[in-house]
Amino acid sequence: MGSQSQPFVVFGYGSLIFKPPPHVVRQVPGFLKGYVRRFAQASHDHRGTDENPGRVVTLVHKEEWDKFSESDAFPDDDTVWGISYTIDPAYEAEVRDYLDYREKDGYTMEILDIHGIDDNGVHTVIIRDAYCYVGRNDNPSFIGSEPLEVLGRTIWKSVGPSGPNKEYLYQLVESVRRLSPNSYDSHLYALEGIVRGLDQEHGMEDSTGSQDQTSKQSISK
Template sequence: MTSESPFIVFGYGSLIFKPPPHVIAQTPGFLKGYVRRFSQKSHDHRGTPESPGRVVTLVHKRDWDKISQSDAFPDEDTVWGVAYTIDPAYVAEVRDYLDYREKDGYTLETLDVYGVDANGKDTIIIHDAFCYVGRDDNPSFIGSEPLGDLSDRIWRSVGPSGPNKEYLYKLAEAVRELSPNSFDSHLFTLEDMVKRLDLGST
């Protein structure tokens, strides 16, 4: 990033419903070739070191196909989120804020963000947006879990930032509001499963 380049960060998880500070523009868009999965342990926000919750990370589709063995949603390879442009006067402050917020196993990478043009075709709208990715070699990466086990874990887990299920519900609601085209089978299926656990507990 040069001194003239804007600092743009793409949020695909909690950043969608809890944006970073000092945002001067925000643009809904999507990534191609990735999946968003609840494959990251949360020891510090939606769980504890003794009983970690689960939060989302990005995984390249071809890598996920090798990891997951039997993904319930094999054809899903777009991830909707929001690209946030940060006020240039506060870039260092926001970088420090995000580095701390995403410290539990996330790595800063650059990715192209896509949108849909007037002709309905996918087109790159932002080159090299920054994005925090929990790579599969980080200690908090849990990989693929059966949806039943995963939904139960999310339903039961609580951390300093609140219940894990609250994170799931807020993320699902926020993704629905991004665009008429935004959809996430993994996310919405887990939302439905956890809500059924809520109903069963009353």
């Protein structure tokens, strides 16, 4: 569980990308293999309400997702781009407690290798034994797979104490695009297209959600 010889490194793939943990001494973009990032988690108290829950992302093992995602539009995806954060050893216990609380709703910590792409375009492991909070499909807020049009409309219309659900989507999409020339996410980009299309259809401004929302992000992924 981390030591002076093995620094505590945590991989962020959702709100941690644009709201990093405290006491970071190094951050490196990279990706996971064998997982999917999906808007499969209900948000009742940050990007939605109990009556009208929004959606936030969770990370799921690809083989687990395949068991119940017949409506998933991207069945071959298994790459998740994000950021690995190395935590100052002096604050490791504090940051672990912070993350355990932030990810308490259905997330389990696993030890994973972070991949990158070298100058020759070859995939290689850049960080071994990083920690990552992986979503479980048995937690009460887990929604599972929904048709993209249905999911997109839910994100577009949902609003919670932390702001509009679509701003969470827009910030995450923009953050992933900036990670690396090679970073991408078919699921995120397709949802962005649907939600921005709804904005245009209803005459709303094309906002990236960048204004003053970072300080109010959900403690959920």
